[in-house]
Amino acid sequence: MSINSRNKSLSFIIIVSLLVSAIILGLWSSLTNPVPWILIVALALMPLLRQKHIEQIKWSDDYSIGIEYIDQDHKKLLHLLNQFSIAYDYAQCEEFEREALEELVSYTKYHFKREEKLMADYDYPGLAEHQEEHQAMIDKVEEYAHIYNEQGHDSLKQVTNLITFWLINHINESDKEYSRYLQQLGADEFDNN
Ligand SMILES: [Fe+2]
Ligand SMILES: [Fe+2]
Numbered sequence: 001m002s003i004n005s006r007n008k009s010l011s012f013i014i015i016v017s018l019l020v021s022a023i024i025l026g027l028w029s030s031l032t033n034p035v036p037w038i039l040i041v042a043l044a045l046m047p048l049l050r051q052k053h054i055e056q057i058k059w060s061d062d063y064s065i066g067i068e069y070i071d072q073d074h075k076k077l078l079h080l081l082n083q084f085s086i087a088y089d090y091a092q093c094e095e096f097e098r099e100a101l102e103e104l105v106s107y108t109k110y111h112f113k114r115e116e117k118l119m120a121d122y123d124y125p126g127l128a129e130h131q132e133e134h135q136a137m138i139d140k141v142e143e144y145a146h147i148y149n150e151q152g153h154d155s156l157k158q159v160t161n162l163i164t165f166w167l168i169n170h171i172n173e174s175d176k177e178y179s180r181y182l183q184q185l186g187a188d189e190f191d192n193n
Helices: 002-030 034-049 068-089 094-121 129-185
Strands: none
Touching: 002 034, 068 094, 068 129, 094 129
């Protein structure tokens, strides 16, 4: 565990201890005494006031490329990215963050393989270029995993924001482009194997 994480765990333990003490004090003194209750609310709001926050990304129908199982993959990728926001904002456990990152790496690879197979099945002419984009993304995600291993928790915000930005752009540009091509072929149902 890094010094940074240790400090965060320590401050978390202190906040929880103060919170518990305030509740006991509130119950012990008098339920009508407002001071302990103000203290409780202030302590409970402290994590929100740290302003170290990653925005959760909500799925929007604007991201749909019109192929159901690919949309499901993209939703899952956004969900995995949202796990980081939760890890970043609340979790004190590096193991949770590391597992979330590993799952993102492996699901990204799995999704890219599915897309590439779909494009190959329909002889999509932009396949090679699309594969290069995927490979660049895998390299980036692996590089970020390496940065995380070096810098720990503090790097998560930057890593998450960059991956999210890349993913949304890629869906809206490149994925929609191959989807349009497939739909122009008249194929309206796609095999999801
Ligand atoms: Fe995709
Ligand atoms: Fe793609």
